[in-house]
Amino acid sequence: MKGKVTVRLKAGVLDVEGKAIEGALAKLGFNGVGAVRVGKVFEVELAETDPAAAKAALTAMAKGLLANPVMETFEVALEPG
Amino acid sequence: MKGKVTVRLKAGVLDVEGKAIEGALAKLGFNGVGAVRVGKVFEVELAETDPAAAKAALTAMAKGLLANPVMETFEVALEPG
Numbered sequence: 001m002k003g004k005v006t007v008r009l010k011a012g013v014l015d016v017e018g019k020a021i022e023g024a025l026a027k028l029g030f031n032g033v034g035a036v037r038v039g040k041v042f043e044v045e046l047a048e049t050d051p052a053a054a055k056a057a058l059t060a061m062a063k064g065l066l067a068n069p070v071m072e073t074f075e076v077a078l079e080p081g
Numbered sequence: 082m083k084g085k086v087t088v089r090l091k092a093g094v095l096d097v098e099g100k101a102i103e104g105a106l107a108k109l110g111f112n113g114v115g116a117v118r119v120g121k122v123f124e125v126e127l128a129e130t131d132p133a134a135a136k137a138a139l140t141a142m143a144k145g146l147l148a149n150p151v152m153e154t155f156e157v158a159l160e161p162g
Binding site for chain 1: 105146
C-alpha cells in the first residue's frame with residue numbers, strides 16, 4: 001500500500017520560498033499570479049494492507065519525523081491501487 | 082482559481098532525502114516501510130478563471146521555473162472551488 005503525507009507551512013507563517021517564486025514568475029512574465037505556497041510531499045511504501053492502520057502509521061510518521069508541528073500542518077492520504 | 086504543481090524526482094534518480102527518511106523511520110521503530118520518495122508541491126493562486134488556460138499557465142510555470150526537466154517530472158492540477 002502506498003501512502004502520501006503532504007506537509008505545508010501553517011497559514012500565518014511567512015513562506016520565503018513561495019515569495020521568491022512569486023517574484024520570479026512575475027519577472028518571467030506570468031501575470032495574474034497571486035500567493036504561492038510551497039509544501040513537501042512524502043510518498044511512502046507500506047507493507048501494511050489495512051487502510052485504517054496505514055493511515056494511523058502515516059500520521060505517526062508525520063508527527064514524529066516529517067512535519068514540524070510548530071510551523072507546519074500535514075495531511076495523510078492513501079493512494080489508490 | 083487555485084492550482085497545484087507537484088514536482089517529483091524521476092524514477093531512476095537517487096532520492097537522498099527519501100533514503101535518509103527511510104533510515105530515520107526504521108530507527109524510530111516504524112516497520113514495514115519501503116521506499117520513501119520526497120517531492121515538492123507548489124500551490125499557486127491564479128487570476129485566470131478558464132480551467133484550460135489555468136492548466137496551460139501552470140504547465141508553463143513548471144517548465145520555466147518550478148521543475149528541473151533533467152531530473153524531475155511534474156503534474157499540474159486545479160483545486161476544486
